[in-house]
Amino acid sequence: MSQQFEPNIVAFLCNWCSYAGADLAGTSRVRYPANLQAIRVMCSGRVNPLYVMNALQQGADGVLISGCHPGDCHYMEGNFHARRRLGMLKELLEFVGVDPRRFHMSWVSASEGHKWKEVVEKTVEDARAAGPFEGFRRRRIDW
Amino acid sequence: MTEKPKLGVYICHCGINISATVDVEALTEYALTLPNVKVARHYSYMCSDPGQLLIKNDIKAEGLNRIVVASCSPRMHEPTFRKSIQAAGLNPYFLEMANIREQCSWVHEDRTEATIKAKKLVAAAVAKVRLLEPLEAREVEAERSALIIGAGIAGIQAALDIADAGFKVYLVEKSPSVGGRMAQLDKTFPTLDCSACILTPKMVDSANHPNIELITYAEVEEVKGYIGNFEIKVRKKARYVDFDKCTGCGDCASACRVANRFASEFDEGMGKRSAVYLPFPQAVPAKYTIDPKSCLYLTKGKCGKAPKCAEVCGAGAINFEQTDELVEFKAGAIIVATGFDVFDATGKPEYGYGQYPNVITGLEMERLVSASGPTGGKIKVFNGAEEIVPQEIAFIQCVGSRDKSVGVEYCSRVCCMYTAKQAHLIVDKLPEAKVRVYYMDVRAFGKGFEEFYDRVRREGVRYIRGNPSEIFKRGNKLVIKAEDTLTATPLEDEVDMVVLAVGLKPRSDYRTTMELLRLSQSPDQFFLEAHPKLRPVDTATDGIFLAGCCQGPKDIPDTVAQAKGAASSAMIPLAKGKVTIGAQVATVFEATCRGCGFCVSICPYSAIELVTVNRMGHMIEVARVNEALCKGCGSCSAGCLSDSIQPKSFRDRQILPQIAALGVLR
Numbered sequence: 054m055s056q057q058f059e060p061n062i063v064a065f066l067c068n069w070c071s072y073a074g075a076d077l078a079g080t081s082r083v084r085y086p087a088n089l090q091a092i093r094v095m096c097s098g099r100v101n102p103l104y105v106m107n108a109l110q111q112g113a114d115g116v117l118i119s120g121c122h123p124g125d126c127h128y129m130e131g132n133f134h135a136r137r138r139l140g141m142l143k144e145l146l147e148f149v150g151v152d153p154r155r156f157h158m159s160w161v162s163a164s165e166g167h168k169w170k171e172v173v174e175k176t177v178e179d180a181r182a183a184g185p186f187e188g189f190r191r192r193r194i195d196w
Numbered sequence: 197m198t199e200k201p202k203l204g205v206y207i208c209h210c211g212i213n214i215s216a217t218v219d220v221e222a223l224t225e226y227a228l229t230l231p232n233v234k235v236a237r238h239y240s241y242m243c244s245d246p247g248q249l250l251i252k253n254d255i256k257a258e259g260l261n262r263i264v265v266a267s268c269s270p271r272m273h274e275p276t277f278r279k280s281i282q283a284a285g286l287n288p289y290f291l292e293m294a295n296i297r298e299q300c301s302w303v304h305e306d307r308t309e310a311t312i313k314a315k316k317l318v319a320a321a322v323a324k325v326r327l328l329e330p331l332e333a334r335e336v337e338a339e340r341s342a343l344i345i346g347a348g349i350a351g352i353q354a355a356l357d358i359a360d361a362g363f364k365v366y367l368v369e370k371s372p373s374v375g376g377r378m379a380q381l382d383k384t385f386p387t388l389d390c391s392a393c394i395l396t397p398k399m400v401d402s403a404n405h406p407n408i409e410l411i412t413y414a415e416v417e418e419v420k421g422y423i424g425n426f427e428i429k430v431r432k433k434a435r436y437v438d439f440d441k442c443t444g445c446g447d448c449a450s451a452c453r454v455a456n457r458f459a460s461e462f463d464e465g466m467g468k469r470s471a472v473y474l475p476f477p478q479a480v481p482a483k484y485t486i487d488p489k490s491c492l493y494l495t496k497g498k499c500g501k502a503p504k505c506a507e508v509c510g511a512g513a514i515n516f517e518q519t520d521e522l523v524e525f526k527a528g529a530i531i532v533a534t535g536f537d538v539f540d541a542t543g544k545p546e547y548g549y550g551q552y553p554n555v556i557t558g559l560e561m562e563r564l565v566s567a568s569g570p571t572g573g574k575i576k577v578f579n580g581a582e583e584i585v586p587q588e589i590a591f592i593q594c595v596g597s598r599d600k601s602v603g604v605e606y607c608s609r610v611c612c613m614y615t616a617k618q619a620h621l622i623v624d625k626l627p628e629a630k631v632r633v634y635y636m637d638v639r640a641f642g643k644g645f646e647e648f649y650d651r652v653r654r655e656g657v658r659y660i661r662g663n664p665s666e667i668f669k670r671g672n673k674l675v676i677k678a679e680d681t682l683t684a685t686p687l688e689d690e691v692d693m694v695v696l697a698v699g700l701k702p703r704s705d706y707r708t709t710m711e712l713l714r715l716s717q718s719p720d721q722f723f724l725e726a727h728p729k730l731r732p733v734d735t736a737t738d739g740i741f742l743a744g745c746c747q748g749p750k751d752i753p754d755t756v757a758q759a760k761g762a763a764s765s766a767m768i769p770l771a772k773g774k775v776t777i778g779a780q781v782a783t784v785f786e787a788t789c790r791g792c793g794f795c796v797s798i799c800p801y802s803a804i805e806l807v808t809v810n811r812m813g814h815m816i817e818v819a820r821v822n823e824a825l826c827k828g829c830g831s832c833s834a835g836c837l838s839d840s841i842q843p844k845s846f847r848d849r850q851i852l853p854q855i856a857a858l859g860v861l862r
Contacts, residue, residue, distance in 0.1 A: 099834055
């Protein structure tokens, strides 16, 4: 392919802030790259670090996790749990040789449609720069 | 799950909102190739009656047992489709939505890219829906009472409506009196009814109503629980005046050693009050309060030989030993009616507010023209050290509205009209005075507004189109530098007084309320409603409603209308006495739970506890979820070392196939 590499990105968005923010981006007809698909979870605290590994194994070139701003979690402290767990995961990923540009965390509130666009653009751009991920591919789950 | 999944995939065009960008026919064909999919259809409006009928008929005719709807956000129509499949005999939780509008067709332009993304999203929904479990929504008893935070006109109106319907209301107000901003206003546009005359009877009703427990000078400190069962803690601040003994005579205020030394909050700093005070003469309740920040005895520990207020109080109501009191109660619904602040005009330094005493804000003008105001309704201001009756008066509109330079993009909706009203009042009181209004656009959109604006212009008020660039002093006159943009003439206008039509802002303490109730904000920082069109008084949290200016700038009729709307919504759980709460709670697989208690420490709702069970003769501890307390966030699950605790509908085994489906296009 002569065209530039188009990364595939899986995002986990919390229902209350980031998913709503992404919806707002839609309602405001903001434009952003189509490389990212979101999975809705109730809280960023729900995101098991395993999911990130799993996404990278199953064909994602980058992973984004987005929740409410610290202190604004709908479940009081779910995003603090997420921040700790995923912060550790980020270091682990670096340690095992995964380009840190493949893994992003962000806080996007329900009113930040434009911030969501910026986050997506940054995530896609970084994953594109990191190139296709072949690191620990596994036999695909035949769902 | 014994039954083999038979899926129906329904793809919505949403008029052309989706079909213009996503190839719905290709998507339908693709859906038919996915595992277990028996039926795939596309239709112009899936949420319409015929669209829903399509799904229902297929469920019956084809024996479908799982449904995927690819359309708008689940935040929009998930409840609609749940009800629809339930009507056809399916468990309402056998539904998954693929968001191909807000997160696909509306944000992408390229048809090929958008269609590929839509395919992935549908595949992920198909992957998940096959593994969903049937759930039963739970019904719990609802407390038949409501908490209303803020006792301005919105809070008072909502409280009266709910109380009249026969339910208990706790009306909590932060300041010593109810009334809010409306009590500060003089006349109201466009009808010129006197604000106090229409408000004070309601204030009195709110205090006397047998179903309303009015808690003033208090703040909500903690809110726990959920719709139908909120547990609330309110801190009643110490008034240092015995509420039951105080007769409201006012002897204390006149005797106070620091009488009339402090800026009155109610009079926007234009009038003075004592350390012990009643915010305004019509205050409800008519009970005095000692301000701990200005009272000599409370700040210095000493007030002459003995505090004079205590000496003169015939009722013996002064009590410096009083402390804050915590009140706890339960409520089934909460209405937030915390109101607004006005824009701080020092944010526009070019207008000289704070520098020249004869540059005042619109709210200060209200106090100035009010018969109960600091000047008894006489319009006079200080020009330097000299008190004058202004003859040349200018209004400047849009101060802190529609102005990106101060970070406010929105229109405050009331300033055009309150300016017109104040201009009218000046013409009425000072017939000789010359009044002009500098404006950008005049937005007279409400009932009777345009007619009123016309009337004011006929009365001789001049409207000059142009935003002044600066105000400075020349001699004893204020000079406004502006450009009349209709004739493109720069001008310098000499006046005696300038009134800045300041806009409405969220309250300075909005964050406290936000964090207390887990509310969201819209980009303008006012509280966010659940849906801008269809759920304008609801919030994202069930059982919490918004009324009045905390949700966005509004005039009094709109505020009252919204308060009545919030009251009727809040009364739904109260009237039913029952609420349905989400079934998507966490559940423990006890066979693998090792009882480490990690989830117990993670759960923010204390919904998990360790219980001892008998496992083949061994007494061991395992986690158990109290479903009434669990809100289904799933934090416990991400922390579980053995994946034993899982939120229903968001189990690992339901999410992992979604991840796989998004990995590579099948």
